[in-house]
Amino acid sequence: MLRIINQQADVRAELQRICDRTHDEQVLHKEATVREVLQAVQRQGDKAVLHYTAEFDHQTFKADELRVTAAEIDAAYQQVSKQLIDSIQLASKQIEAFHRQRVPKSWVHFGDDEVVLGKRYTPVDRAGLYVPGGRACYPSTVLMNAVPAKVAGVPRIVMVTPPGTGKGISPAVLVAANEAGVREIYRIGGAQAIAALAYGTETIPKVDVITGPGNIYVTIAKKLVYGNVGIDSLAGPSEVLIIADGTANPIHVATDLLAQAEHDPMAAAILLTTDAGLAKNVQVALERQLMDHPRQVDTSKAIAHYGLIVVVESLEIAAQFSNEFAPEHLELEVEDPWGLLPLIRHAGAIFLGHSTPEAVGDYLAGPNHTLPTSGAARYxxxxxxxxxxxxxxxxxxxxxALEKVATAIDTLATAEGLPSHADSVRCRVRKDNSDSEL
Amino acid sequence: MLRIINQQADVRAELQRICDRTHDEQVLHKEATVREVLQAVQRQGDKAVLHYTAEFDHQTFKADELRVTAAEIDAAYQQVSKQLIDSIQLASKQIEAFHRQRVPKSWVHFGDDEVVLGKRYTPVDRAGLYVPGGRACYPSTVLMNAVPAKVAGVPRIVMVTPPGTGKGISPAVLVAANEAGVREIYRIGGAQAIAALAYGTETIPKVDVITGPGNIYVTIAKKLVYGNVGIDSLAGPSEVLIIADGTANPIHVATDLLAQAEHDPMAAAILLTTDAGLAKNVQVALERQLMDHPRQVDTSKAIAHYGLIVVVESLEIAAQFSNEFAPEHLELEVEDPWGLLPLIRHAGAIFLGHSTPEAVGDYLAGPNHTLPTSGAARYxxxxxxxxxxxxxxxxxxxxxALEKVATAIDTLATAEGLPSHADSVRCRVRKDNSDSEL
Structure with a gap:
């Protein structure tokens, strides 16, 4: 049952508990395992990757079988419906269009004072995309990672994804990769895949930045290799916070909460509403839908542990709680969502109004669905x-221009006790050019 | 003696060794200490901060003495020269002017298709700036961290810096902070300061993002708290790579190399030149300047271990080596720096021509001097x-608009096995409005 509390309860503590749901002690224990995998791959390359693939994924490969073949990618198109290909293409097109907006451009400013300043943007040489396997094997994840890399102009994009049973990769994932222009795909997953991308092996190229969500081992591995390579973020389980008033439809709200909860037993689904009647109706509607939900067990767990309805006295108070939680996804199912928007300070993505369920953004509106979780939207x-x-x-x-600032630089360098910093300007502006004095 | 090798030597291995100079095994040992400090501060707040300040910084404070008083800040202006105040003000003004250029702006696009998409930029609520103490206590570091935070519109900026001897903070640092608008300053440093900013204590506010360089303990602490708060980067020791042809002045080049080496025994200073004569002259000039350098011991260490001159056959080859090293600072002391620039792919900051020593950028040109090190400029x-x-x-x-994409979302959600995702659209577009069917 989705709990309902009101504003007088200790809402802050409840939200904090939900926000902190992944900061648990077990991470430290898993870290030792991940460190061992990273070191082994760093030292032994392919051999270690194949070893851990056999151990953790129960698949035995030779090194030259790791790469998905062109024939497999092409064959994937025969294994999915025309409608799915069309939908992937529509999503890819819209994601690309959004990501092409306001891409930072190089600029140079030639000042009147003979000073030239600027910023030159360049893509990384190589990007590594991690795409989870198993139940969470999503073509949408492929698009959301690969399309921005393509728009950035990354010359070499490498994708890794754990081998499915029978060594196959989901054909929908392969179609999505190909539509986004990615054809270098390796069937490896887990910490060993992150290690391979971070350090390189005989088969897998070392990349400059690794993106994409994964399980806890993947996340720990990303944190440990950060500094050696760039990473996108440390993704935790997904979450939605909905602010709704009396104009919201309880069926819609309940379905949106379930759409979050069905991801993962650790997913969080929170409703803040000014309407006690809506709260009750959402609770009932959700319970009804949950009864014959195909993912009932896990979804119920998420709702029971990390689901919550809070009845608040005003939308302002709802916005305040929302800012403290800093949700990954925020739906404003209220009469005047644009009026409420200025009060929102921290949220990964904001869905406005009654006809914008989060699923629109998950799949094809265009903005990225890889968003900060667990309060990371604060920064x-x-x-x-x-x-x-x-x-x-x-x-x-x-x-x-140098002569004009010489004294100031000299003063600062001297104050900081860095004599050669001062000299590097002095030797260039000295009037008599008597370099030999130095 | 600054070593000279030529292109036929194993340049790649030499550059790799220099680039990897901080990836050493001792980090792992220090991590245990840092973890202990983090956990203690998280659990005991001020008490632990005061304990470690006594243990590591040999300073005994009460909690209410941690904050630098307004009187101390005001008094700092009496302790530094008028010329230094002027120089700090000039630097502050120019850094602010540069950082105000091309700040990302919020935007919303109202499409003809009844779809509204956009990005809304907001500052973090609180920023924590770490300013190193001791020998590396630099007013320029204060400006380079505080000014961007101010330009971003961060409502609360908190600075921490280790207590000097006699509990005093460098007056130049206090003046720089005040000029950048920062008056909330705490005299704490090391991992305990990072912990205080990441978790908050009775006295120190929890912040959203921590920036600024520090020693190895600070860097390890930043990596460990990353995910709980944002961080700027994991800064390593500084480095410069100079590409020079026969038009470069050997005295200038030698001084610029020393200006890097004087920072730290771990600093790296590399020259790639097409001119063997220049190489020799730089070697001699550098040796001469080093003889009576005020920081001779440490600077010589840096030059001996992480200094290198490589004589290359062409500027193209120099650019290639530079890209592989991905230097923090890159000087192009060549006849046609703008002609060489397009070949440069990875560098934190690029200084063009014979009158642009790195010190210009370190202090007051405007661009930030906090730059990616140890190859991080790749990403x-x-x-x-x-x-x-x-x-x-x-x-x-x-x-x-929702009705138009309903089928595509349904197809994708079904392919991904997420029924409530599909339902969240279906329940909104159903023609007969028979919600009760759900």
């Missing part, structure tokens, strides 16, 4: 083209 | 306003 944003770009600062001073 | 960029901003995706579909 982080969606995966994007920027994840695959970096910039170099550009600085050029003329001799005249 | 990362300078600290900037973006470090303190994040965005929320904005999505609104009308009923009509």
């Amino acid at each position: 982080a944003s969606a995966l994007g083209v920027e994840t695959f770009l970096k910039h170099s600062s550009i600085i050029q001073y003329s001799q005249t | 990362a960029s300078a600290l900037g306003v973006e470090t303190f901003l994040k965005h929320s995706s904005i999505i609104q579909y009308s009923q009509t």
